[in-house]
Amino acid sequence: MTKKSIVVALDYDNKNDALTFIDKLDPDMCRLKIGKEMFTLFGPDLVNDIHSRNFDLFLDLKFHDIPNTVAKAVAAAADLGVWMTNVHASGGLAMMQAAKNALVPFGQDAPLLIAVTVLTSMSDEDLVLLGINVPAFEHVLRLAKLTHQAGLDGVVCSAQEAKLLKSSFGQDFILVTPGIRPAGTDAGDQHRVMTPPQAVAAGSDYLVIGRPITQAADPLAALKTIYQSLHV
Numbered sequence: 691m692t693k694k695s696i697v698v699a700l701d702y703d704n705k706n707d708a709l710t711f712i713d714k715l716d717p718d719m720c721r722l723k724i725g726k727e728m729f730t731l732f733g734p735d736l737v738n739d740i741h742s743r744n745f746d747l748f749l750d751l752k753f754h755d756i757p758n759t760v761a762k763a764v765a766a767a768a769d770l771g772v773w774m775t776n777v778h779a780s781g782g783l784a785m786m787q788a789a790k791n792a793l794v795p796f797g798q799d800a801p802l803l804i805a806v807t808v809l810t811s812m813s814d815e816d817l818v819l820l821g822i823n824v825p826a827f828e829h830v831l832r833l834a835k836l837t838h839q840a841g842l843d844g845v846v847c848s849a850q851e852a853k854l855l856k857s858s859f860g861q862d863f864i865l866v867t868p869g870i871r872p873a874g875t876d877a878g879d880q881h882r883v884m885t886p887p888q889a890v891a892a893g894s895d896y897l898v899i900g901r902p903i904t905q906a907a908d909p910l911a912a913l914k915t916i917y918q919s920l921h922v
């Protein structure tokens with residue numbers, strides 16, 4: 691497990707609050723993630739603010755569109771110098787291949803490119819409502835197979851599927867797992883959850899953790915407690 695396996699999801703609606711929190715963090719202890727809310731509110735300026743503080747940044751915009759559009763969006767993310775970005779695997783093989791090809795000109799500086807399989811907020815019952823009549827893990831496996839075929843670096847999945855995906859695609863296929871909940875914390879809208887130590891034991895490479903840290907009474911203490919539970 692990398693020393694920086696924790697990726698803090700910064701879902702703040704106030705930039706100063708986010709930067710005040712970030713300024714308490716050690717870039718050697720965690721990486722950061724911003725998603726649709728913060729990027730829509732604060733744009734590339736926020737990316738630059740975070741990079742100037744020496745953090746690796748996961749730009750979690752989950753692109754899902756036609757191949758040409760996604761390829762250009764992924765290249766724009768790479769231009770920002772982010773560490774990792776992503777697309778939806780449900781966008782299909784051609785879309786993921788176009789996204790991967792768009793990163794070729796960036797060479798060694800290209801961000802890691804991963805694909806979202808089944809959102810961790812979704813249960814088997816939610817999938818049935820979409821006409822997907824297999825358990826979530828089966829659909830995750832199907833989409834991860836497509837992602838692997840497209841040559842992407844890995845997937846976003848729940849830690850519940852990590853063991854299966856590592857045994858199917860090998861250690862180098864990166865597994866990024868949101869839906870992480872320390873024991874006794876509120877699951878909120880997440881359905882497929884695991885605790886941080888369980889997730890690491892199952893094979894997760896990067897644990898995306900938001901509200902259990904950012905909404906805690908003492909966010910820094912919450913992060914340190916999780917970190918220590920993984921590095922004893």
Ligand SMILES: O=c1ccn([C@@H]2O[C@H](COP(=O)(O)O)[C@@H](O)[C@H]2O)c(=O)[nH]1
Binds near residue numbers: 809810847868870901
């Ligand atoms: O399947 C997915 C994909 C992305 N996310 C994102 O991760 C964080 C999780 O935050 P918590 O507060 O720890 O629930 C959030 O930014 C989501 O957009 C996900 O949860 N599941």
